[in-house]
Amino acid sequence: MNRIFTLMMVVIGVISTQAQSIERQVIGSAGTTVNNGSVTMDFTIGDLAVTVITDGSTKISQGFHQGSLLLAIKINPVAFIQGAALNPNNGEESLMRDDLRVADHIPTTSPYADALTVQNSVLTTTGANAIVDWIFVELRDAVTNTTIVASQSALLQRDGDIVGVDGVSDLEFDLTAGDYYVALKHRNHLGIMTDATVALSDIVTTLDFTDGSVNIYGTNAQTTFGMPSGVSAMWAGDANGDGKVNLIGSSNDSNTIRDVILNDPINLAIQFYGFNVTGYNDADTNLTGGTQIIGINNDASLVRDNILNHPFNTFIQFYGFNITEQLPAEVNRKRIQSDIALLEKVKALEAKSNK
Ligand SMILES: [Ca+2]
Ligand SMILES: [Ca+2]
Ligand SMILES: [Ca+2]
Structure with a gap:
């Protein structure tokens, strides 16, 4: 005292x-x-x-003390990942499947860089808000859309809601209100991003990537193949996570799926193509909880079907077609930087001529 x-x-x-x-x-x-x-x-x-x-x-x-100048940005992205949406459960055609959760394959630690964790109890929820898988959300700079300002692992519900690790809350980012591009990534689906910046603040913004209400960067960035009417989903089939879905040629996804099956310790000696590798695996393109290369609804046939059903390839049906992730590339960033440099030169010249 x-x-x-x-x-x-x-x-x-x-x-x-x-x-x-x-x-x-x-x-x-x-x-x-x-x-x-x-x-x-x-x-x-x-x-x-x-x-x-x-x-x-x-x-x-003593006096007014301001702890932080930052107000959390809140967003509720909504998206479908095609692999989990194909062959839906009977009577639940508008929901993605949660086979990974049902089989207890979803890891409690996120597969993405921030390694966030989820409580086991969150993964006991069933129905429309049951968890399908981890997903990754990025906020990108309004001027340079290849610059990731903030990112975090999140959980994807069966009805498409992308929520925090408690399985229900809106996503929060410790950023000041402002304009950002919003990008979504998934370990074996092609990533997507808003075509324009979105004004975000501490009042939750819902961004539905499934129903056409949000313009998406690039061309055919998502697919409607095998999806319920009016629903677009992130392309499945990127088993090796290189931003492309392809069936033939070097580093193709079909080979990755095959290698996972043939190199499984239990199957190594037998080399049985019909082997089913159970568990959480990026080669499980349709998120059934098993990686298979032959048999009905196998993971390689999804790669093939997507390639043959891409809007640019439906006529030619070229097996060598690549579906490429539609996210702004490094080249765009370089172009923007050179544009800025050029603009500065022009400004300098203008300033000179005004003297
Ligand atoms: Ca929901
Ligand atoms: Ca790939
Ligand atoms: Ca599978």
């Missing part, structure tokens, strides 16, 4: 000192720390001049 009282006296002392000085009462535009012997004073952005006094073990706050 004595120490607090002493500190209170210091605070009062500081206040009375400052009360005589008008300039010290302004709201600070920058932060700093003043250390005066055993007492430290903190000034942060937006604070009145007197904020925190501490002797190392006790802290007293």
Whole structure:
């Protein structure tokens, strides 16, 4: 109590000192720390001049203290991943399948870089809000759309809602309100991005990528093949995650699926093409919980069917066709940078001629 009282006296002392000085009462535009012997004073952005006094073990706050300038952005993206939407459960044609969840194959740690985790209890939810798989959400810079400003792993529900790791909440990003591109990625589906920036704020923004209400970057970035009427989905079949779906040629997805089957420890000696590798595997393109190359609805036939049903290939039916992920490429970023450099040169020339 004595120490607090002493500190209170210091605070009062500081206040009375400052009360005589008008300039010290302004709201600070920058932060700093003043250390005066055993007492430290903190000034942060937006604070009145007197904020925190501490002797190392006790802290007293004085005046308006602004903890953070950031308001979380909230979004509710809605998307379908084709692999989980094909061959829906009877009577649930408008929902994706949750075979991975039912078979207990969804890892509690995200397969994406941030390695977020989900509680097992979240994966017990059934019905429309049951979890289909992990998905990855990016917010990109409004000027340079290859620059990822923020990203996070999220959970995809059977009805397409993309939610936080609690399985129900809107996604939150610690960013100031503003315009961003929103991109979605999945480990064996082709990623997609909004064609334009979206104004995001702490009031939740719903972005439905399935119903045409959001224009999507690129050409045929999504597919309607095998989907319910009026629903677009992210292309399935990128078993090796290289941003392409292809059946023949080097690094094709069909070979990846075959290799997973032939290299499975249980199948290594027998090399049985009909072997079913169960578990969470990127080669399981239709998310059944098993990777197969022969038999009905096998994972390689989905790759083939997608290639033959791409709008650019339905007429020719070329097996060597590649479906390419429609996300802005590095080349675009370089082009923007060179455009900026050119613009600066023009501005410099204009400034010269105006002299
Ligand atoms: Ca839902
Ligand atoms: Ca691929
Ligand atoms: Ca499968």
